[in-house]
Amino acid sequence: MISLAFEKGNGLLPAIAQDCRSGKVLMLAYINRESWEKTLETGEVHYWSRSRREIWHKGATSGHVQKIKEIYVDCDNDTVLFKVEQVGGAACHTGRESCFHQRVESNGEVTLVGERIFDPKKVYGK
Amino acid sequence: MISLAFEKGNGLLPAIAQDCRSGKVLMLAYINRESWEKTLETGEVHYWSRSRREIWHKGATSGHVQKIKEIYVDCDNDTVLFKVEQVGGAACHTGRESCFHQRVESNGEVTLVGERIFDPKKVYGK
Numbered sequence: 001m002i003s004l005a006f007e008k009g010n011g012l013l014p015a016i017a018q019d020c021r022s023g024k025v026l027m028l029a030y031i032n033r034e035s036w037e038k039t040l041e042t043g044e045v046h047y048w049s050r051s052r053r054e055i056w057h058k059g060a061t062s063g064h065v066q067k068i069k070e071i072y073v074d075c076d077n078d079t080v081l082f083k084v085e086q087v088g089g090a091a092c093h094t095g096r097e098s099c100f101h102q103r104v105e106s107n108g109e110v111t112l113v114g115e116r117i118f119d120p121k122k123v124y125g126k
Numbered sequence: 127m128i129s130l131a132f133e134k135g136n137g138l139l140p141a142i143a144q145d146c147r148s149g150k151v152l153m154l155a156y157i158n159r160e161s162w163e164k165t166l167e168t169g170e171v172h173y174w175s176r177s178r179r180e181i182w183h184k185g186a187t188s189g190h191v192q193k194i195k196e197i198y199v200d201c202d203n204d205t206v207l208f209k210v211e212q213v214g215g216a217a218c219h220t221g222r223e224s225c226f227h228q229r230v231e232s233n234g235e236v237t238l239v240g241e242r243i244f245d246p247k248k249v250y251g252k
Binding site for chain 1: 127128140142144149151153154166196197198199200201202203205207218219220222224225226227228229230234235236239
């Protein structure tokens with residue numbers, strides 16, 4: 001059984017979600033021990049919301065859950081990589097596939113990339 | 127010009143390196159403002175080493191630098207995704223392509239995956 005080094009991050013470690021089909025890096029959020037255990041138990045990603053200070057079952061509101069396909073842990077046990085099926089095709093609250101949709105150009109300017117897969121107003125009602 | 131939210135991580139933000147060709151997630155490490163600026167300036171990834179408490183020009187010892195191909199910032203400006211050419215083909219100090227080479231099986235056991243691309247003894251002389 002693997003033991004994650006939660007103490008290295010004061011109880012929180014970064015977790016990366018990558019789409020198992022497209023290979024896109026979808027998002028990064030944080031896990032604590034409880035959310036890690038819930039993820040293993042349920043097969044759906046649970047993070048720890050640092051702003052709301054609660055377990056965050058990703059997709060609980062939108063239906064866009066992340067179904068675990070594979071889990072990897074890095075060489076020093078302090079970061080997790082979830083390979084997931086992203087239900088609904090979009091991980092970002094903006095409706096885009098990936099949260100990493102701000103491309104930094106060589107002059108430092110930002111280009112928004114990626115179409116909106118869903119309309120956040122319809123999904124979150126705001 | 128993008129402004130990263132370094133204050134959210136007490137000066138340090140996570141940065142993910144992804145191989146621009148294979149799409150593999152190679153590693154996660156941390157950046158501070160100085161390493162971010164050096165990365166933009168030089169076109170090679172510079173992290174902040176939390177253990178050594180210094181700027182870490184990835185590959186400076188091994189020659190296995192990470193050449194920036196694209197840079198993405200996430201929707202709340204607190205995580206960076208570097209798409210890189212990984213010189214030498216391996217990002218991990220163990221000689222494997224990716225630091226994420228511990229696959230967690232459904233019973234919680236770990237399988238090591240990925241061949242060693244280089245021999246760490248030869249590269250680091252230890």
